[in-house]
Amino acid sequence: MAIDREMILQISGVNPKLCMKCGKCSGTCPAYDGMEYHPHQFVSMVENANLEPLLASESLYTCLSCMACIQRCPRQVEPAKLIEAVRLAVIRQQGCDHLLPDELPALLDPELPQQAIVTAFRKYKK
Amino acid sequence: MKYSYYPGCTLRTKAEILNRYALASAKALGIELEEVENWQCCGGMYTASTDEIATKLASVRALAQARDAGCDLVTLCSACFNVIKRVNEDARTNENFITKVNNYMAPDMEYHGETNVLHFLEVLRDVIGFDELKKKVVNPLTGRKIGAYYGCLLLRPGEVMQLDDPENPKVLEEFIRAIGATPVLYGQRNECCGGYQTLNEKSIAVQRSSAVVESALSQGAECLITACPLCRYNLAVNAAPQIPVYYFTELLAEALGVKEVAENGN
Ligand code: SF4
Ligand code: SF4
Numbered sequence: 001m002a003i004d005r006e007m008i009l010q011i012s013g014v015n016p017k018l019c020m021k022c023g024k025c026s027g028t029c030p031a032y033d034g035m036e037y038h039p040h041q042f043v044s045m046v047e048n049a050n051l052e053p054l055l056a057s058e059s060l061y062t063c064l065s066c067m068a069c070i071q072r073c074p075r076q077v078e079p080a081k082l083i084e085a086v087r088l089a090v091i092r093q094q095g096c097d098h099l100l101p102d103e104l105p106a107l108l109d110p111e112l113p114q115q116a117i118v119t120a121f122r123k124y125k126k
Numbered sequence: 127m128k129y130s131y132y133p134g135c136t137l138r139t140k141a142e143i144l145n146r147y148a149l150a151s152a153k154a155l156g157i158e159l160e161e162v163e164n165w166q167c168c169g170g171m172y173t174a175s176t177d178e179i180a181t182k183l184a185s186v187r188a189l190a191q192a193r194d195a196g197c198d199l200v201t202l203c204s205a206c207f208n209v210i211k212r213v214n215e216d217a218r219t220n221e222n223f224i225t226k227v228n229n230y231m232a233p234d235m236e237y238h239g240e241t242n243v244l245h246f247l248e249v250l251r252d253v254i255g256f257d258e259l260k261k262k263v264v265n266p267l268t269g270r271k272i273g274a275y276y277g278c279l280l281l282r283p284g285e286v287m288q289l290d291d292p293e294n295p296k297v298l299e300e301f302i303r304a305i306g307a308t309p310v311l312y313g314q315r316n317e318c319c320g321g322y323q324t325l326n327e328k329s330i331a332v333q334r335s336s337a338v339v340e341s342a343l344s345q346g347a348e349c350l351i352t353a354c355p356l357c358r359y360n361l362a363v364n365a366a367p368q369i370p371v372y373y374f375t376e377l378l379a380e381a382l383g384v385k386e387v388a389e390n391g392n
Contacts, residue, residue: 010176010177011175011176011177012174012175012176013175013176030317030318030334030337031318031323031330033333034327034329034330061326061327062323062326062327062330064278064318064320064321064322064323064330064334065171065278065321065322066278066282066317066318066321067278067282067283068278068282068317068318070282070283071281071282071283071284071292071293078174080174081174081175084173084174084175085175088173088175088178098326099325099326104325107325109363111140111359111362111363112140112324112325112359113136113139113140113141113355113356113358113359114135114136114139114140115134115135115136115141115170115203115205115354115355115356116170116321116322116324116325116356116359117325118135118167118169118170118171119169119170119171119205119321119322119356120322120325120326122169122170122171122173122181123171123322124326
């Protein structure tokens with residue numbers, strides 16, 4: 001199934017039309033410096049059906065799921081839900097996992113809590 | 127006071143001590159935590175999409191078991207609390223979701239979000255009461271300057287989590303006062319530690335956890351407390367500036383005089 005605007009809106013449950021482009025989501029985003037596309041850009045790019053750049057962007061995996069943008073958006077747009085929907089649309093495709101079990105051993109250190117591993121798999125793998 | 131208790135995967139492994147300090151403290155306070163049988167990992171992170179079912183089933187199973195036992199469900203790990211409470215909200219409010227879940231699991235009694243999900247901090251605050259807790263402290267941590275680190279998962283989204291004011295929380299500071307210590311307020315106490323980025327883009331985890339620790343140090347904190355094993359890891363291992371980071375239950379056990387009991391097995 002092709003990934004399109006309707007699919008993203010449906011998976012996310014977000015209405016990007018609510019956005020008033022204040023930029024507060026990006027202003028509060030703790031991953032801002034590491035992102036190619038920032039939360040407010042996800043909102044407008046999905047709204048404009050400009051999905052191609054997002055689908056290929058590392059920014060999908062940079063979001064911390066910290067929910068700061070969700071909490072602080074004055075219009076209840078919930079930008080992180082949109083980012084999550086785009087990421088899910090990508091990793092649900094065959095062969096598109098962002099983290100593979102084989103990559104794990106090299107990343108482990110003795111103190112790392114199991115929680116980090118299950119969370120990363122939940123975010124990066126289907 | 128009896129509760130169903132969901133420890134979660136990390137409290138059985140790397141954060142076993144968070145669990146042990148909590149159980150010893152609960153016992154000292156007359157709280158019975160009965161572990162949910164055969165619980166499964168919650169997944170560590172709630173998936174905020176309208177069409178996810180499978181990733182939420184483990185939470186529903188634990189919630190339904192607590193309902194069947196007639197108990198509120200208590201969690202200790204911030205991540206389990208976040209996932210299970212949000213799945214419970216879905217079960218309560220999203221008819222389409224819970225219908226599919228009930229059809230799939232075919233439980234003896236359908237689940238519809240009846241269980242009340244509590245973080246252990248809420249039991250301390252709302253059931254025991256911080257004034258009462260204070261009276262039970264045998265070893266007050268007088269003079270210790272402690273920064274409360276909330277992170278994200280205890281607080282957000284505020285409308286669902288309802289633990290505290292998501293932008294100006296105070297439950298951990300009240301806890302710190304109750305055990306006789308002095309809370310230190312700092313700007314980054316409810317900003318992200320970097321979470322699972324430690325496995326994907328470590329520099330982000332280093333940058334975030336360093337910002338949190340710098341903020342706490344700048345306000346005079348001598349140590350930090352948290353309820354989350356991944357926050358503890360990032361702040362203790364990934365942050366550039368050093369500060370001791372404890373689970374809040376460790377200081378609770380210390381204040382209640384049961385720390386050694388906890389460490390030597392209950
Ligand atoms: S949830 Fe993601 S996009 Fe939103 S503020 Fe946090 S890191 Fe940034
Ligand atoms: S904070 Fe909300 S309204 Fe403002 S730009 Fe972001 S999504 Fe739009």
